[in-house]
Amino acid sequence: MKDRIALIYSTVDGQTLKISTLLQKELLNYGHYVELSSIEEFNTELTNFDKIIIGSSIRYGVHHKKIIEFINANKTTLDTLKTAFFSVNLVARKPEKQTATTNPYVVKFFKSITWRPTIVEVFAGKLDYKKYPFFDRIMIQFIMWMTKGPTNKNVEIEYTNWDKVKEFGKTLHKL
Numbered sequence: 001m002k003d004r005i006a007l008i009y010s011t012v013d014g015q016t017l018k019i020s021t022l023l024q025k026e027l028l029n030y031g032h033y034v035e036l037s038s039i040e041e042f043n044t045e046l047t048n049f050d051k052i053i054i055g056s057s058i059r060y061g062v063h064h065k066k067i068i069e070f071i072n073a074n075k076t077t078l079d080t081l082k083t084a085f086f087s088v089n090l091v092a093r094k095p096e097k098q099t100a101t102t103n104p105y106v107v108k109f110f111k112s113i114t115w116r117p118t119i120v121e122v123f124a125g126k127l128d129y130k131k132y133p134f135f136d137r138i139m140i141q142f143i144m145w146m147t148k149g150p151t152n153k154n155v156e157i158e159y160t161n162w163d164k165v166k167e168f169g170k171t172l173h174k175l
């Protein structure tokens, strides 16, 4: 069946958008209609869609404020639709922290809101020190040092597992 899907994302450095773009491509390949939109731009009626997918990266331990506000404001409608949420963060580069039940940000997130999407997924993001303003770079270097990750300021590593993103696309198609 051809579904109407809204894919709403929040990104700062572009990795969540990159993941969302691949998901859109996969879902289009399965024959669905997909509206890809940032949380800032999105202003279509949610009830126009069969499935809603929401993605957000993590910054300093939390998902983006606008995403949280959107979810809380639309919870009643979201509950009537098939929904998915995915989180993008660097802690998820560790295999033992890349599922909905083992990623600390995702676990904490769902303790703070009442919405329960049909499925939840977690993707590792990108580390790119050169892109970060000085203060952020120092903070991320510190977090990386604490978690035994790379701290060299020239490092640029994309940890995202693209096969896992495609697999998620397949799961969303079947949802």
Ligand SMILES: Cc1cc2nc3c(=O)[nH]c(=O)nc-3n(C[C@H](O)[C@H](O)[C@H](O)COP(=O)(O)O)c2cc1C
Pocket (backbone or CB within 6 Å): 010, 011, 012, 013, 014, 015, 016, 017, 057, 058, 059, 060, 061, 062, 088, 089, 090, 091, 092, 124, 125, 126, 127, 128, 132, 136, 140
């Ligand atoms: C200022 C800043 C703070 C971040 N805080 C965290 C964090 O607390 N935990 C974590 O796992 N990743 C953290 N990250 C990593 C991002 O989640 C990761 O780089 C992700 O790919 C960003 O996605 P985006 O480009 O879609 O925003 C942080 C990155 C930046 C730049």
